[in-house]
Amino acid sequence: MENVIEVRELVKSFENKMALKNVNFQVKKGETIGFLGPSGSGKTTTIKILTAQLHPTAGEVIVFGQPIHKLKDPTYMRRIGILTDNSGLYERLSIYDNLALYCDLYDVDKSRINEVLESVNLIQDKKKPVQKLSKGMKQRVTLARAILHKPDLLFLDEPTSALDPVNTKHIHAGLKKLNQEGTTIFLTTHDMQEAEDLCDRIAFLNNGEIMLLDTPRNVRAQQENTTISLLLKGNRTVVVDKGEEGAKEIYQYMKDGQILTIHSNEPTLGDIFVQLTGRNL
Numbered sequence: 001m002e003n004v005i006e007v008r009e010l011v012k013s014f015e016n017k018m019a020l021k022n023v024n025f026q027v028k029k030g031e032t033i034g035f036l037g038p039s040g041s042g043k044t045t046t047i048k049i050l051t052a053q054l055h056p057t058a059g060e061v062i063v064f065g066q067p068i069h070k071l072k073d074p075t076y077m078r079r080i081g082i083l084t085d086n087s088g089l090y091e092r093l094s095i096y097d098n099l100a101l102y103c104d105l106y107d108v109d110k111s112r113i114n115e116v117l118e119s120v121n122l123i124q125d126k127k128k129p130v131q132k133l134s135k136g137m138k139q140r141v142t143l144a145r146a147i148l149h150k151p152d153l154l155f156l157d158e159p160t161s162a163l164d165p166v167n168t169k170h171i172h173a174g175l176k177k178l179n180q181e182g183t184t185i186f187l188t189t190h191d192m193q194e195a196e197d198l199c200d201r202i203a204f205l206n207n208g209e210i211m212l213l214d215t216p217r218n219v220r221a222q223q224e225n226t227t228i229s230l231l232l233k234g235n236r237t238v239v240v241d242k243g244e245e246g247a248k249e250i251y252q253y254m255k256d257g258q259i260l261t262i263h264s265n266e267p268t269l270g271d272i273f274v275q276l277t278g279r280n281l
C-alpha cells in the first residue's frame with residue numbers, strides 16, 4: 001500500500017539539544033498512527049517537521065511522495081489538516097464565523113460547517129464568540145477547523161488533552177469516521193487509552209528515539225504476562241505465576257472447589273512503556 005509519510009534517519013537539534021535522533025518510520029495511506037511519549041520526548045517536534053513548520057537538521061522526510069519543503073505549495077497544504085495547541089482562532093468572531101473564514105480559504109461549501117460542528121459536539125454553541133469559550137471548547141473548534149476540508153492527512157497534537165471523557169468519546173467517534181472515509185491520521189498523545197482506541201500502530205518515543213513501533217496487540221504480545229489472579233471463596237485474591245508451580249496451585253484450588261474467577265494479568269501499554277524506558281508517560 002502507498003506510503004503517505006516516509007521518514008529516514010531524521011535528526012533535529014536545537015542548539016546543543018538533540019530533540020530527535022535517527023528517527024525512521026513510514027505511515028501507510030488510511031492508517032492511524034500514534035506517537036506516545038512523556039513531555040519533551042520529541043512528539044511536537046516530529047509534527048512540526050512533518051508539517052514543514054521546522055527544518056530537519058538531517059535525514060529525509062517525504063510526505064505524499066514529495067520532499068517536505070514542497071508542502072508549502074498550496075496544493076499540498078490543502079491536503080493536510082493540523083491541530084496544535086496554538087489555536088490561531090479569531091477571538092471576537094463566533095465559532096461559525098471562524099469556520100466560515102476557513103471555508104472561503106479552502107473553497108469548502110458552508111454546509112460542511114454544521115456537519116463538523118456536530119462531530120465535535122458544538123452545534124448548540126455555534127453563535128458564541130470564541131473569547132467566551134472554555135479551553136476544551138476552543139480545542140474542539142480548532143479540531144473542527146482542521147477537519148473542515150476533509151484532509152487526506154490529519155496531524156493531531158494531543159487532540160483531547162483538554163477534554164472531559166464525554167467529549168473525548170465524541171471526538172474519537174468523529175475521528176474514526178473520518179479515518180474510515182480515507183483520512184490518514186498522525187497523532188501524539190500521553191494517553192494510552194486514546195492510543196489503543198484510535199491507532200492501528202503506536203510508536204513509543206523516549207528522548208527523541210523510537211523505542212518500539214507496532215500494533216497495540218503486537219506490543220502487548222511481546223511482553224510476557226507472567227501472572228494469573230484467582231478470586232477464591234471468602235473474597236480472597238491469590239496471584240500465581242504462569243509456570244508449573246502456578247499450574248499446581250491452580251489445580252489444587254480447583255480440586256478444593258475454591259475458585260470463583262480466574263484472569264490473566266495482561267500488562268497495559270503504560271506498564272510496557274515503563275518497562276522499556278524506565279519512565280512514566
Ligand SMILES: Nc1ncnc2c1ncn2[C@@H]1O[C@H](COP(=O)(O)OP(=O)(O)OP(=O)(O)O)[C@@H](O)[C@H]1O
Binds near residue numbers: 015040042
Ligand atoms: N524551539 C526550540 N528550541 C529549543 N529547544 C526546543 C525547541 N522546541 C523543542 N525543544 C526541545 O526539544 C525537546 C522535544 O520537545 P517537544 O516539544 O518535541 O516534546 P513533546 O514530546 O512534544 O513534549 P510535550 O508532551 O510536553 O508537548 C525538548 O527537550 C524541548 O525542550
